[in-house]
Amino acid sequence: MSNEIRNIFDRIAPVYDQLNDWLSLGQHRIWKEMTVKWSGAKPGDTCLDLCCGSGDLTFRLARRAGMTGKVYGVDFSCNLLATAKERCQRYYPQPPITWIEADVLNLPFDDHQFDAITMGYGLRNVKDIPRSLQEIYRVLKPGGKAAILDFHRPSNETFRAFQQWYLDNLVVPLATNLGVKEEYAYISPSLDRFPIGKEQLAIAQKVGFVNATHYPISNGMMGVLVIDN
Numbered sequence: 001m002s003n004e005i006r007n008i009f010d011r012i013a014p015v016y017d018q019l020n021d022w023l024s025l026g027q028h029r030i031w032k033e034m035t036v037k038w039s040g041a042k043p044g045d046t047c048l049d050l051c052c053g054s055g056d057l058t059f060r061l062a063r064r065a066g067m068t069g070k071v072y073g074v075d076f077s078c079n080l081l082a083t084a085k086e087r088c089q090r091y092y093p094q095p096p097i098t099w100i101e102a103d104v105l106n107l108p109f110d111d112h113q114f115d116a117i118t119m120g121y122g123l124r125n126v127k128d129i130p131r132s133l134q135e136i137y138r139v140l141k142p143g144g145k146a147a148i149l150d151f152h153r154p155s156n157e158t159f160r161a162f163q164q165w166y167l168d169n170l171v172v173p174l175a176t177n178l179g180v181k182e183e184y185a186y187i188s189p190s191l192d193r194f195p196i197g198k199e200q201l202a203i204a205q206k207v208g209f210v211n212a213t214h215y216p217i218s219n220g221m222m223g224v225l226v227i228d229n
Contacts, residue, residue, distance in 0.1 A: 036060040038147040038226045041116035044068040048114045051122025055084035062095035071097045109139045117146035124194045133207045145228040153191045154220035
């Protein structure tokens with residue numbers, strides 16, 4: 001990921017969760033729960049949450065992996081990781097989570113290390129999507145599964161227009177009030193560049209994933225790519 005994107009996430013760290021609530025009309029918790037379910041994580045598994053942010057998906061993975069499992073939360077923003085670690089302190093007993101500052105294009109893990117991998121709102125921001133999926137393929141165990149959640153541009157014109165109106169009239173003013181207007185201005189262009197569902201499937205298959213499914217949710221404004229080998 002570029003330094004520019006890293007700096008953006010470092011700056012929005014204090015208001016990240018609040019903005020996600022608004023950005024998703026409060027629905028992101030349901031979508032994250034679905035994503036963790038689709039990852040197939042189960043008790044005793046070794047799990048990885050990429051672009052973990054403040055840890056929402058990581059904590060959900062930890063609940064599924066249980067005290068016998070191991071969970072790693074990876075992000076390139078030290079400020080977001082600090083927020084995640086702080087949130088982790090509130091849990092009792094302490095979930096088995098290791099927080100690591102790293103680049104998803106060059107993961108500091110061995111081949112075939114993980115049973116389940118999740119990524120929430122991260123794929124859209126990586127500089128090289130095929131390389132990112134390649135790294136997921138590399139560190140995933142044979143038979144393991146990854147579930148990747150992100151915002152999308154809906155193909156339906158009406159929903160597309162609604163999404164743009166919502167971003168312009170609700171999200172940007174909220175971001176402005178919280179002092180992060182410039183930081184959230186990147187969302188619209190990032191959605192325009194992001195490959196649609198069938199393009200994501202093609203990239204995943206090219207990288208080597210045998211099974212790839214893309215689930216559009218929330219009228220195509222959101223989607224989960226589920227891949228396994």
